[in-house]
Amino acid sequence: MSRLLAVAARELRERWLLFPGALVAGFLPLVLPAFGVSRELTPTVGMTGAALLGAAAAVVVGSSMLARDAANGRLGFLFSRPLPWGTIWGGKWLAAIALAAASAFLYAIPCMAAYPLSSLGGHHGTSWLRTMLDGPGMVTGFVVIVLTVGLANFGATLFRSRSPWLALDLVLLLAATWATWRYIAPLWRYAAPLWRHVILGRGQWTLTLVLLPLALGLLVGSVVQVAVGRTDLHRAHRALSLGFWAVIGCTLAVAASYWQWVRSTGPDAVSVHVVTRDAAGRWIYVEGTGQHSGWYPHGFLIDTTTGRYLARPEPVEELQRIGFRMLFSADGRFGALPVAARGGAALHLFDLREARPRVTEVALESSPPPTWKTRFALSPKAASVFVVHESGASLFALPSGRRIATATIPPGWRPAVARFLAEGAARAWLVPSADGAAALRARAEMRVVDLAADGASSGTTFPIAAAIDPRLGWNAVLPDADGRRILTLDAGLHLRDGATGEPVASLVEGTGAIPALFLADGRIVVEGRADAQPPSAHPRLWVFDRDGTKLADFELPLLPPGSLGIGPEVAPGRVVVSCYRGWLLSEDALVVDMASGQVVDKLLPGLRPTFGFAGVSSAALGPGSSVHFFSVDEGRGVIHPERRPDRVVRIDFATGERKVVAGPGAVVGERLSAR
């Protein structure tokens, strides 16, 4: 130990001027107020200066402690003494860290003395020293110093050796950058929150965690540099590179393995959050999270008849947040996943006609990158895709992606829903843009845009009863299966002509969200409002004919009352009505006959209709579809000690068959790889 300290002391002695220099320089921030700088800024300037000086000292020492001494032949002085290489390495690193830390601390002393922490207010504490020593700040500071010294040493060794290994370093740097982008970046996006909140408990460690492998690599590299390279600079460079890249390589390999493991998760190991389905009920697309994969959004296209599944291509972060998922064509032959690619919008088009789905990436010609306001719809035969954004609506031919028709949308509108009326004819309903100040003067009007594959387009603005509440989100406009009629939530629920917006009937008066459903035969079911005084606690359903004439009004045996969900229609005239009562109370899901108002079935507790994604207008279900999907959350309703993740259950109401198709307990088949 005494030899190590002797080596360190010699290094410090060589650079002793840094200590008084830092202390004197530390007074500079204190005179800033004399030059008009705000006194409140002085502590910030002082602490920033201390950090910068510490970093500069680390660079100076790091670049000279090994590489310069080796180049000048001075390292031989130590190597020709009875000093183990570890003592030489340790002494030099100890001195470097001490110099960097001491320089920063000495610089900060005048500022800390002039501005006690308690005088600054806020929640920083009362003592500068205690604040610096507590928590992750000190560890992070140490890692940053090691990183800076190590980087300076690496750079200086590289520069002074000028060996051919430099080329290899550059190649490895490019490879590591690529691997980081490929494997670390997704972990950062999806898994880092898991580390932060579950493993480490606090988010402040994230930076340390990210820097640690780099610092460790540089530290190990310098160990090998001294142990193997000794006084030979070329050899030292080679050893340093090997040590550093070995650590970085191992880190990347671990990250890549973890990433591959995450990606290999099947649909039976995820907690399903959202589901979209095709019209026939054969294919579903689910997204969910795995137990050990953080917030990585697993996406699976599942053939629910066989259990075979296909993991979707890697998610695009910004779209993942938006919530675009798969669209299905009405004929069930194609699925399409909107993505961003090459600065615009694109689709991953899944051809589902063959045993092994074929995936094609289709760039949509001259389309702006999708945002959370973009709406997509796939035509019934997947011959085209309808994309609506704030400034325009376009039809793109598939699978070429060629733009075949465009309609311009004037400023101030955003799409609410987009839908195909028939192959080659699409319609979008727009609501006033609700951004920022515009939301304060939201207009009581809507706009409908029609676009045909032959280029014909029309746009009509129509008045509505009241401005649509932006908080109602995507549910403010509900079109029927063929887009001929719409329901709008504007101070109540109103039935309107889908093409012109002309009012047909006012179904419910009042504010807030009102659940509603178009039945296959054209009738409309809505949650009714009690007219009697005092109002009944029981929820009510009102049934209207195509023209908005009330046909029925009945109470539902659902107590205590909760938030009502209507749909799907599981058999002609029979609708699932769900009652959500929050996270701790039980849910009920009843099958109600809309003609008699009778409850004909009660689904098992915990079963509730799956819900889809924003921005997607899949084909409406055909009248004969008897297959429906429900999610199961067994932990809800009671305080469950081992709450199980959400699963998806497929129920064929014609045959009574039910099976778990996604989530724990799902019977999964072969994992397909897309062609």
Added chain:
Amino acid sequence: MSAQTGAVPALEMDGLTIRYGRTTVVEGLSLAVPRGSVYALLGRNGAGKSSLLRVLLGQRPAAIGRVLLLGEDPWKRRTRLMARVGVVPEEPDAPPEMTAAQLSAFCGRLHARWDGGAVAERLRRFEVPLDRPFGSLSKGQRGAVSLALSLGHAPELLLLDDPTLGLDVVARDAVFQEVIGDLADRGTTVFTTTHDLRAIEGIADHVAILHSGRLVLAGALEALKAERGLSLEQIFASVAGTRASDAGITEVRS
């Protein structure tokens, strides 16, 4: 101090090859330095002498072959060996900001045994100021400090890498007189590379000549001279293929 002669040579090389990348600087070198001898390794510039010294000091490994310093592998046992070996490099490498006195104290902390008094006495004899930073001393004074420091722990083996290169006559005499007058009497083995043929002729009892990385001549100096009837300089010129002056060998001016 160990015995002057023994079964284990002070320095032994067997088939030693040294390479820098694909360049071979020393090839197949085999020689043994008897304990207690003063052994001079001569060679032209670039013959591989300094590279050989680095291998002997455990600062880089041999590519092929074996090197034993006092019976041990210097690459693996460097730390232990450096307690028994003194080194005077071609370019004095001590930290420039330290004075000779500070250097002596610093080395005293690194060596288990250290005779600071003897170091100070040698420095006084060399007329080196103790309170001036090493970097501000003349080249001769820096060489003298290096020599004094290399002897502070009474080494069994002293390795000198062209210690008189660039020194004036007085400094050269001081160095070699120190070697002759002190070390030889104490039985310390001396292995030196040098250009100073005339000076070494009176001191060395064994010489070896390295040419283009290969050993071309080795043996007892007197026996070689008697065998060939030539001076050391003439022998060098004949085996190294050039006149000493052309090879960069320093001529001693009286």
